[in-house]
Amino acid sequence: xxxxxxxxxxxxxxxxxxxxxxxxxxxxxxxxxxxxxxxxxxxxxxxxxxxxxxxxxxxxxxxxxxxxxxxxxxxxxxxxxxxxxxxxxxxxxxxxxxxxxxxxxxxxxxxxxxxxxxxxxxxxxxxxxxxxxxxxxxxxxxxxxxxxxxxxxxxxxxxxxxxxxxxxxxxxxxxxxxxxxxxxxxxxxxxxxxxxxxxxxxxxxxxxxxxxxxxxxxxxxxxxxxxxxxxxxxxxxxxxxxxxxxxxxxxxxxxxxxxxxxxxxxxxxxxxxxxxxxxxxxxxxx
Amino acid sequence: xxxxxxxxxxxxxxxxxxxxxxxxxxxxxxxxxxxxxxxxxxxxxxxxxxxxxxxxxxxxxxxxxxxxxxxxxxxxxxxxxxxxxxxxxxxxxxxxxxxxxxxxxxxxxxxxxxxxxxxxxxxxxxxxxxxxxxxxxxxxxxxxxxxxxxxxxxxxxxxxxxxxxxxxxxxxxxxxxxxxxxxxxxxxxxxxxxxxxxxxxxxxxxxxxxxxxxxxxxxxxxxxxxxxxxxxxxxxxxxxxxxxxxxxxxxxxxxxxxxxxxxxxxxxxxxxxxxxxxxxxxxxxxxxxxxxxxxxxxxxxxxxxxxxxxxxxxxxxxxxxxxxxxxxxx
Numbered sequence: 001x002x003x004x005x006x007x008x009x010x011x012x013x014x015x016x017x018x019x020x021x022x023x024x025x026x027x028x029x030x031x032x033x034x035x036x037x038x039x040x041x042x043x044x045x046x047x048x049x050x051x052x053x054x055x056x057x058x059x060x061x062x063x064x065x066x067x068x069x070x071x072x073x074x075x076x077x078x079x080x081x082x083x084x085x086x087x088x089x090x091x092x093x094x095x096x097x098x099x100x101x102x103x104x105x106x107x108x109x110x111x112x113x114x115x116x117x118x119x120x121x122x123x124x125x126x127x128x129x130x131x132x133x134x135x136x137x138x139x140x141x142x143x144x145x146x147x148x149x150x151x152x153x154x155x156x157x158x159x160x161x162x163x164x165x166x167x168x169x170x171x172x173x174x175x176x177x178x179x180x181x182x183x184x185x186x187x188x189x190x191x192x193x194x195x196x197x198x199x200x201x202x203x204x205x206x207x208x209x210x211x212x213x214x215x216x217x218x219x220x221x222x223x224x225x226x227x228x229x230x231x232x233x234x235x236x237x238x239x240x241x242x243x244x245x246x247x248x249x250x251x252x253x254x255x256x257x258x259x260x261x262x263x264x265x266x267x268x269x270x271x272x273x274x275x276x277x278x279x280x281x282x283x284x285x286x
Numbered sequence: 287x288x289x290x291x292x293x294x295x296x297x298x299x300x301x302x303x304x305x306x307x308x309x310x311x312x313x314x315x316x317x318x319x320x321x322x323x324x325x326x327x328x329x330x331x332x333x334x335x336x337x338x339x340x341x342x343x344x345x346x347x348x349x350x351x352x353x354x355x356x357x358x359x360x361x362x363x364x365x366x367x368x369x370x371x372x373x374x375x376x377x378x379x380x381x382x383x384x385x386x387x388x389x390x391x392x393x394x395x396x397x398x399x400x401x402x403x404x405x406x407x408x409x410x411x412x413x414x415x416x417x418x419x420x421x422x423x424x425x426x427x428x429x430x431x432x433x434x435x436x437x438x439x440x441x442x443x444x445x446x447x448x449x450x451x452x453x454x455x456x457x458x459x460x461x462x463x464x465x466x467x468x469x470x471x472x473x474x475x476x477x478x479x480x481x482x483x484x485x486x487x488x489x490x491x492x493x494x495x496x497x498x499x500x501x502x503x504x505x506x507x508x509x510x511x512x513x514x515x516x517x518x519x520x521x522x523x524x525x526x527x528x529x530x531x532x533x534x535x536x537x538x539x540x541x542x543x544x545x546x547x548x549x550x551x552x553x554x555x556x557x558x559x560x561x562x563x564x565x566x567x568x569x570x571x572x573x574x575x576x577x578x579x580x581x582x583x584x585x586x587x588x589x590x591x592x593x594x595x596x597x598x599x600x601x602x603x604x605x606x607x608x609x610x611x612x613x614x615x616x
Contacts, residue, residue: 034317041325043316046332047309054305055296062303063358067336073329110292 046073056113057106072101096140099124100147108187122179138168141179145186152190155268158275162189165284178285185282189275196274200267214265216255218273220248225277304356308339311352342366350396357502360433361540366393368425368541369553375421376548382416386424404438405431408525422547427529433538436501437494438525444490445521448482481520488513508533 038044050069059065099121106113125144126136145167149159166182168174203209203217224242241247291299300306312335316328323331338344342362345353353363371389374381381389383406390397405428409419431438488510495503512527512534513519519527528534532543541547 032320034320037317037320037325038313041328043313043328046328047313050332051300051305051309055299058291058294058299060291061340062300062305063308063336064340066305066308067333067340069333070329070336071333073333 053105056116057110058113072098092140095124095127096144096147099144100151103148103183103187108184108191118180118183119176121183122176136174136179137170138172138174139170141174141182142167142170145182148183148186149190152186154190154193155271158189158193158272158279161276161279162186162282165279165282168285181283182285189278189282192278193271193275196271197267199274200270203270204267209265209270210255211263211265212255212258213252214270216251217248218270218277220251221274222277225281304358307356308336312336346393348394350394350398353394353397354432354435357433360502361538363394364425364429364432364538364540367428368547369550371421372548372550375425378420380418380420381424382418383410384416386419386428401432401435402428408522408529411522422544425541425547426535426544427525429538429541430504430525430528430534433502433540434504434528436498437503440494440498441491441524442521444494445482445487445524448487448490481518481523484513484517484519487519487524504528504534505537508537 032040050066053069054062054065057065102117102121102124105117108114122136125140126134142163145163146159149162154162162185166185168178199217200209200214203214220243224239291302294302312332315335316323316331319331335344339358342358342365345359345363346366353359367390370393374389383402386406387397387399387402390402403415405424406415406419408427408431409423410417491509491513492506495506495509508531512524512531515527516523535541535543542549
């Protein structure tokens with residue numbers, strides 16, 4: 001009478017029962033000692049890597065993280081090969097999935113963890129198949145970026161505009177720096193868009209997003225972003241102060257006082273405008 | 287995002303979330319089953335194990351020592367207990383403490399009697415321990431007794447101390463020690479007051495929570511709310527309030543609110559589907575025995591193994607019995 005939720009439990013419990021009481025005469029070659037079995041299966045390495053990854057990533061729910069982690073590890077060969085070393089055996093699509101999984105393990109603001117995962121993902125992608133020489137080519141790199149944007153629910157037009165700027169030619173070799181820049185840009189872009197979405201929610205609180213107010217907010221954002229020269233560190237502070245509540249509130253207040261247009265701005269329009277501000281700042285590859 | 291966990295040291299993070307407990311158990315389980323596993327299955331095995339932990343089904347049929355060893359395990363066990371036996375509540379059956387204990391032991395064979403007893407005492411107020419209780423009364427009382435058992439033990443000790451007035455006179459001369467309670471008791475009685483003063487008790491509970499930082503304690507704001515509802519309270523009054531408090535129940539997060547205890551539409555619809563399926567199958571064709579005949583033929587066809595084949599049928603039937611079990615379950 002048990003539905004899905006009991007399955008795993010029963011499976012585990014059955015295994016336990018079977019191991020405890022079953023009179024099955026086991027084949028002699030399988031009766032290895034516990035220590036031998038652990039060595040053979042490379043459990044020590046597997047466990048160590050799992051704990052390291054866990055401590056590095058610090059997920060909110062470590063148990064779910066481990067379930068996913070071991071699930072992704074797949075039927076690895078015995079001998080405790082490191083997770084990254086498993087990649088060469090995988091065909092292209094699987095390698096792409098594996099690399100993407102690594103990239104999503106930690107948020108990009110968790111610098112150390114994210115950088116480590118970047119390296120692993122890069123190695124994984126550039127390990128090469130049977131025929132190919134090692135190294136990451138532009139095609140696989142573009143595929144990866146497309147997949148990141150797709151899974152981040154980035155609209156087609158924005159993601160293609162972004163990709164146009166950061167992709168490489170299919171046959172080109174992609175060095176790590178370029179790979180890193182591209183991947184990080186995608187992730188930051190997605191976060192920027194979700195922040196802009198939150199911003200619109202606030203402007204649209206009673207479903208009355210006045211176009212003028214929205215435009216004012218966008219203009220302030222634009223002023224802060226576009227005018228700043230990113231190579232000068234102080235410009236970050238400047239941009240921050242321009243977006244501070246005083247500046248932004250004054251601008252919004254002025255817009256509210258003025259004559260209302262009565263024309264609402266749609267969410268898509270707002271997000272598109274905001275994203276194009278971001279896209280302007282993305283340095284093109286070519 | 288909770289930045290606190292990013293600031294913790296690695297051992298702190300692992301200890302707070304009991305990660306090592308589960309890794310150790312995963313290893314123990316792995317070694318127990320090593321003879322049924324290829325070395326290449328290990329990752330799959332761990333994935334299954336942690337999925338089962340995540341879903342809370344990992345405590346099914348486990349020893350009591352494991353069932354109670356983390357708050358997550360305790361919550362999982364409570365949830366299992368509820369989901370397995372909620373039909374009891376649905377039928378409106380009233381059971382005795384011993385019967386509830388048998389139900390508990392079906393999920394955890396060595397579940398200790400004294401915990402069940404303590405839970406029953408919350409419901410029955412110490413008298414007439416062989417009375418019948420409703421499932422929901424028992425369940426919520428059992429929940430706080432099981433989930434907060436360390437906390438409640440300390441709280442009971444603190445309560446006794448307050449009652450006998452020990453902590454009021456922190457410095458007690460040995461000779462006056464026996465005199466103090468005798469002196470206090472009549473004082474309390476004469477004022478016809480039961481229990482202890484709420485603010486004092488709350489202060490003591492705060493200390494208890496501080497002391498038991500590593501065990502599960504009810505959140506202090508909720509404790510304050512419960513304790514401050516009356517100027518004085520008895521320990522059973524406190525336990526009952528704890529058991530009935532919806533905030534506490536939500537904080538544990540294992541059981542639904544009392545009103546929703548019997549509502550489980552998904553399970554109900556699935557059960558109905560299964561019942562329909564089973565009744566349909568039993569008329570037309572038996573579902574499980576289908577894969578059996580080919581195996582039997584193979585077994586007969588191997589004449590070399592005369593001796594093992596004598597033993598095999600019973601263990602094969604053992605296996606097939608389990609199969610029908612699980613197919614009924616699915």
